[in-house]
Amino acid sequence: MEPTKQTNALHGGEWLIKESNAFETFIPEDFNEEQTMVMDMCKQFLDTEVLPIIDRIDKLEPGLMPSLLEKAGEQGLLSTAFPEQYGGLGKDFITASIVNEGLGAGHSFSVAVAAHTGIGSLPILYFGTDAQKEKYIPKLASGEWKGAYGLTEPNSGSDALGAKTTARLSEDGKHYILNGQKCWITNGGFADVYTVFAKIDGDKFTGFIVERGFEGFTQGPEEHKMGIKGSSTVQLYFQDCKVPVENVLGEIGKGHLIAFNILNIGRLKLCAAALGGSKRAATISIQYAKTREQFKLPIAKFGAIRHKMAEMAVRMWVCESALFRTASWIDNKEHELLAGGKTFAEALLGAAEEYAIECSILKVYGSEVLDFVVDEGVQIHGGNGFSDEYLISKAYRDSRINRIYEGTNEINRLLTVDMVLKRAMKGKLDLMTPAMNVQKELMSIPDFGSEDEGAFAKERKYIVNFKKAILMVAGAAVQKLMMQLDKEQEILMNIADMAMETFNAESALLRVMKLADSKGEAAVSLQADIMRTYLYDAADRINKSGKDALNSFADGDELRMMHIGLKRFTKVEPFNTKDARRRISDRLVADDGYHL
Numbered sequence: 001m002e003p004t005k006q007t008n009a010l011h012g013g014e015w016l017i018k019e020s021n022a023f024e025t026f027i028p029e030d031f032n033e034e035q036t037m038v039m040d041m042c043k044q045f046l047d048t049e050v051l052p053i054i055d056r057i058d059k060l061e062p063g064l065m066p067s068l069l070e071k072a073g074e075q076g077l078l079s080t081a082f083p084e085q086y087g088g089l090g091k092d093f094i095t096a097s098i099v100n101e102g103l104g105a106g107h108s109f110s111v112a113v114a115a116h117t118g119i120g121s122l123p124i125l126y127f128g129t130d131a132q133k134e135k136y137i138p139k140l141a142s143g144e145w146k147g148a149y150g151l152t153e154p155n156s157g158s159d160a161l162g163a164k165t166t167a168r169l170s171e172d173g174k175h176y177i178l179n180g181q182k183c184w185i186t187n188g189g190f191a192d193v194y195t196v197f198a199k200i201d202g203d204k205f206t207g208f209i210v211e212r213g214f215e216g217f218t219q220g221p222e223e224h225k226m227g228i229k230g231s232s233t234v235q236l237y238f239q240d241c242k243v244p245v246e247n248v249l250g251e252i253g254k255g256h257l258i259a260f261n262i263l264n265i266g267r268l269k270l271c272a273a274a275l276g277g278s279k280r281a282a283t284i285s286i287q288y289a290k291t292r293e294q295f296k297l298p299i300a301k302f303g304a305i306r307h308k309m310a311e312m313a314v315r316m317w318v319c320e321s322a323l324f325r326t327a328s329w330i331d332n333k334e335h336e337l338l339a340g341g342k343t344f345a346e347a348l349l350g351a352a353e354e355y356a357i358e359c360s361i362l363k364v365y366g367s368e369v370l371d372f373v374v375d376e377g378v379q380i381h382g383g384n385g386f387s388d389e390y391l392i393s394k395a396y397r398d399s400r401i402n403r404i405y406e407g408t409n410e411i412n413r414l415l416t417v418d419m420v421l422k423r424a425m426k427g428k429l430d431l432m433t434p435a436m437n438v439q440k441e442l443m444s445i446p447d448f449g450s451e452d453e454g455a456f457a458k459e460r461k462y463i464v465n466f467k468k469a470i471l472m473v474a475g476a477a478v479q480k481l482m483m484q485l486d487k488e489q490e491i492l493m494n495i496a497d498m499a500m501e502t503f504n505a506e507s508a509l510l511r512v513m514k515l516a517d518s519k520g521e522a523a524v525s526l527q528a529d530i531m532r533t534y535l536y537d538a539a540d541r542i543n544k545s546g547k548d549a550l551n552s553f554a555d556g557d558e559l560r561m562m563h564i565g566l567k568r569f570t571k572v573e574p575f576n577t578k579d580a581r582r583r584i585s586d587r588l589v590a591d592d593g594y595h596l
Contacts (some may be wrong), residue, residue, distance in 0.1 A: 009332050012355045013420050016467055016499065017434045020506060022513035026094070026328030028320055029515060035095050038080075042102025045075060050106045054394070057108050057230035060222055065112050065232060066146060066190050073143025077103065078117050082125065083344055086137040093331040093348070094324065100269040101323075104276025107398050108230030114273055115186040116140070118266050120147025123195040123207060123258050126345040127250040132209060136193055148191035150182035150210075150236050151259055158411050160197075160259055161205055165238060167198040174245060176200070176208065178216070178238040184405075188219055189232035196236070197255050207249035207258045216241035227397030264352040266406045267359040268330070271323050271366030274402055275316060278373040281395045282312045283593030285377035288392075290589060292382075299380070300589050303578075308376045309588050310533075310581035315369045317530045317596055322365065322507035326358040357419045360412040361500045367402035367409060374399045413496035414489060420499075421478070421485075435475035438468045442565045455516060459509050462535055462572055466502040466542055469569035470495065473546045476562060480553045494549035501538040501545075508534055526587055527596070529580040536575045543570040 010018055031039070049071055050057070056064060072078050081096035082088020104110050121140040124132055124147075139145040156162040165180025178198050188194075194210045210217055220235035250258050286309055289300035299305045333351035342350060352359065374396040378385035385392050403409045423429040454460075474495050477485055485492070508531040515524040546566045550559060588594060 009329050011428070012329075013357045013423055013429050015503060015506065016420070016470065017429070017431065019464075020510055022510040023517065025325055025507075025510040025514060027511045027514055028324050029511075031094075031098070035098055038091075038095055039098050039102045041075065042077065042099055043105075045072065045077060046103065046106045046109075050109045054107060054230075054391075058394075060230060060232070065109070065230065068109055069112060069116060069146055070143040072103075072113060073141070078113070078143050079141035081117075082121075082137060082141045086125070086133060087141040088137075093334060093351075094327050097269060097272045097323070097327040100272035101276040104273030105280035107277075107394060108228045110273050110277065111228050111231040111398075111401075112187055114266075114269060115149065116143075116147050118269060119149035119195070119262055120187060120191065120193070122262050122265065123149070123249060124193070124209060126261070126349055127207065127258050128209070129246075131246070132249070136209065140193065145192040146187055146190055148185055148187040148194045149262075150185055150188075150194050150196040152184050153181060154183050158408060161256060163197060163199065163205070165196070165198040166202060167200045167206065167208065167243070169200075169245070170242070175242040176245060176248070178208065178210070178241040178243055180238050182236040182238075184223070185219075185234055185236050187232050188234035188236060189222055191232075194236065195249060195258070196238075197259060198238075200252055204253035205255040206252050207255045208243050209247040209249050210241070210243055214241055214243060225401075227394075227400055229397075261349045261353060263406060264356045264359045265348070267363035267412065268323070268326060268352075270402060270406045271319070271362035272327075274366040274370040274399075275319055275323060277395065277399065278312070278316050278319075278370045279594050281370070281374050281377045281392060282309070282316065282588075283595075284392055284395075285309070285312070285373075285380045286588050286593050288384075288390075289380050290592070300585070303582075305380060306585035307578075307581050308380055310584040312373045312376060313584050313588055313594055313596060314530050314533050314581075315372060316594060317527070318504045318508045318534050319362075319366055319369045321511040322358075322504050323362055325507045325510070326355055326362060329355050329358070357416055358503065360407070360416045360419070361496075361503055363406055364409045364412050364416075364496075365500055365504060367399075370399045370402060410489075410493070413493045413500075416496040416499060417474070417492045418486070420474075431471065431475070434467075435471045438471045438565075439475065441468070442472065442561060455521070456509060456513055458573065459532065459535055462539065463502065463506045463509060465569040465571075466498070466505065466538070469542055469546050469566055470498045470502060472562060472565055472569070473498065473549050476558075477549060477553060488552065491549045491552050494545040494552075497545045498542045498549075501542050505531075505535050505538045526583060529583055530596075532575055533577045533580045533584075536572055536577055539570045539572045543567070546570070 010020060049068060076089050077099060079088040080091045080099045084090040100114065103113055124136050140147050151160055153163050153165065165178060167176040167178050170177055180198060192212050196208050196210045198206060198208060200206050216239045218237045220237065223233040225233060289305050290298050292299050330351045333354050334347045337347035337350050377392045378396050381390055381392050384390050387393060424431040477491055481488060512524060512527050512531045515527060543566060550562050554562060
C-alpha cells in the first residue's frame with residue numbers, strides 16, 4: 001500500500017480550530033512494504049549487533065561505538081534521509097522517522113546514532129555550501145566520519161544565545177580564532193566533525209565546522225553519567241583554535257537559524273526513538289510478568305499488573321498515532337515546497353518549521369511515555385528490576401535524559417503555546433473567531449438537539465469539546481493577562497497540557513476511524529478500547545489543567561461561569577476502563593509482548 005497523501009493537510013496548529021479528515025490521515029498501518037522492511041532491518045541490527053554486547057558498550061570500550069556506527073552505515077541506516085548525490089538513500093521523511101523508532105531501543109547506541117544522523121550531520125546538509133556538503137556529507141552518510149554538535153555551555157543550556165564562546169578573524173583573514181568551552185557533547189570523544197557555535201566579535205552568533213585535529217581544539221575526559229553510560233559525552237575546549245574561514249557554516253550572525261531549525265526535526269525524531277525504546281521495555285516487562293509467579297500464579301494474571309501493562313500499551317499506541325500523523329504532514333509539506341521550487345534543505349526545514357508546534361508536543365509526550373513505561377517496567381519486575389542483571393534497570397536509567405535534551409520538556413511546553421499565540425498574532429492562525437464563538441456558547445443555553453449518529457459520533461464530539469475547552473481557557477488568559485501572560489509559566493504549561501492531550505486523543509480517534517472504515521468496527525475493537533480509554537482519562541486531565549489555569553487568573557462570577565463551561569466541555573459518558581484494560585492486557589499476554 002502506498003502512503004496516504006493528504007490533499008488538504010492542515011497547517012501547523014490548525015488542528016486546534018479545524019476538523020481533521022480521518023481518511024487523509026497517515027497511520028502506521030499505511031506503511032508500505034519497503035517501510036516495513038526498514039523497520040525489521042533496524043530491529044534485526046539491534047538484536048544481532050548491539051544488544052548482545054550492551055555491557056561492553058556501557059564500559060566505553062575504545063573503538064566499539066565508532067565501529068557500530070560504521071556497521072550501521074554499511075547497511076544504509078545512517079543515510080536514509082540524505083540525498084543520493086551525497087551517498088544517501090534519498091528516502092522520505094516517514095521512512096527516516098521509522099529508522100529512528102526502529103533503532104530507538106538500542107540504549108546508548110540509539111543516542112549515538114541519533115546524534116550522528118541528526119544534529120551531527122544535518123546542520124552541514126541543510127546550511128553548508130556546496131563545497132562543504134561535498135567534503136563532509138558522503139563520509140558522514142557512510143559512517144567513515146562521525147558527527148557531533150557543540151551548542152551547550154556550562155552557563156547556557158536552554159538560553160543557547162547566551163553562549164560565551166567567541167570567534168575573531170585572524171590578522172591574515174584566513175582563520176577564525178575560537179576561544180571557549182562546550183559541554184555535554186554527545187559523540188564528542190570520538191567524532192571527526194563538529195558543528196560548533198560561537199559569537200564573532202562578541203555578538204554575531206555563528207556556526208562553524210570544526211574538525212578533530214584542528215590546532216587549539218581539544219576534548220575533555222568522558223563524563224560519568226546516571227544513564228546512557230555507553231554514550232560518549234565530553235567537554236570541548238577551544239584555546240585559540242584556528243578554523244578556516246571557509247568552515248563558517250551558514251551566514252555570519254545567523255547561527256540561531258541553524259540551532260533552532262535543527263531542533264524541530266530532532267524533537268520529532270526523539271519521540272520516534274523514545275517510542276522504539278518504550279515498545280521493547282514494555283515487551284520485556286510483559287514477558288517477565290508471564291513467567292514470574294507469586295501465590296502460584298503468573299503475576300500477569302493479577303489485575304494490578306494487567307492495569308500497568310494495558311496503560312503502557314494505551315500510551316504507546318496513542319503516541320505512535322500522533323507521531324506518524326505529524327511525520328506525514330512534514331513529508332507532504334516537504335514535497336509541496338519542493339514542487340514550488342524550494343531547495344532540498346529549504347523544503348525540509350520549512351516543513352519542520354511549519355509543524356514545530358506538533359514537534360514540541362511529540363518531544364514532550366514521547367519522552368514522558370518512555371519514562372512511564374520503564375518506571376512501570378521496574379515495578380512489574382519488583383526487586384529484580386533494581387538489579388543490573390535485568391535490562392529494565394538499564395532502560396530506566398537511560399530514559400531519564402530524554403526529558404532534558406532537545407529542549408527540556410518545560411521549555412517545549414512553553415514553546416507550544418508561545419508558537420500558537422505568535423501565529424495567531426501574525427494572522428497565520430485564526431484563533432479569535434472560534435474563541436469568540438466559544439464565549440457566545442458559554443452565554444447560551446446548551447444545545448440538546450439531535451445527536452450525530454455517524455461512526456464514533458460521541459468520540460468526535462468529545463474532541464470538538466476538548467478544543468473548545470482550550471480556546472476558552474487560552475482566550476480568557478490572553479484577555480485577562482495580555483502582555484503579562486509570558487511571565488505566567490504555570491498557566492502556559494496548563495494550556496500546553498490541554499493541547500497535548502487533545503492532539504493525542506484526536507490522533508488516536510482518527511487512526512481508529514480509518515482502520516474501522518477499511519476493516520470494520522468489529523475487527524478493530526481492541527484499538528477502539530485503547531482510544532476510548534485514553535479519551536476517558538484525557539477528559540479528566542484536561543479538566544484538571546483547565547481548572548488550575550482558570551483558578552490562577554479569574555475569580556467571582558467569571559470564574560464560576562468558566563468552571564461550568566469547562567465541566568461541559570470535558571464531560572464524557574461513563575466507560576468501563578477496567579474491562580477495556582483487561583482486554584488490552586489479554587492481547588499483550590497472548591502476543592508475548594507489545595505488537596499492536
